[in-house]
Amino acid sequence: MSVEVQMPLVQEFVEVWTNDAGQPERLVWRARRFRVTDTxxxxxxxxxxxxxxxxxxxxxxxxxxxxxxxxxxxxxxxxETHVFDVERVAGRWQVVRVFDLSRA
Known part of the structure; x- marks a missing residue:
């Protein structure tokens, strides 16, 4: 069974790569590269x-x-898998929330 746990607001700047439609495809967070694995x-x-x-x-x-x-x-x-909420702040991408996906 999967349990979703919300972490507090993160507010860390990250690098995000997007497709032609502006949707995220990958990001680097805390020196780790993540690929987007859903829509x-x-x-x-x-x-x-x-x-x-x-x-x-x-x-x-x-x-x-x-x-x-x-x-x-x-x-x-x-x-390692997370659900990220990212926003544009002052022309840069910022992670504002991270949801950890772990097994209970």
């Missing part, structure tokens, strides 16, 4: 240009969203 899921958040309007009521609409990062499973050559 990445887009993480969305409010558009940056919306920030000045944050406190305003947008009824009946909703706040405009954009892709703010990705969640994906990635595996190292030795089989």
């Amino acid at each position: 990445p899921t887009a993480l969305v958040g409010p558009c940056d240009w919306w920030s000045p309007f944050t406190g305003h009521d947008v009824s009946p609409g909703r706040v405009p969203l954009e892709i703010s990062g990705w969640r994906f499973q990635a595996t190292a050559a030795d089989g």
Whole structure:
């Protein structure tokens, strides 16, 4: 049986390689190379240009969203596997959460 354990916020800069569509394919985290081993899921958040309007009521609409990062499973050559949440911060990729996948 597999148990998913969430680690606290990580906030470490990493190198991420993406395909032509912008989806992650591999990353280097803590001097280890991981290959993406599933289909990445887009993480969305409010558009940056919306920030000045944050406190305003947008009824009946909703706040405009954009892709703010990705969640994906990635595996190292030795089989170590994690689910990563990554975001672009100041033009660089940052890991913000890591979920360890281990056997119970």
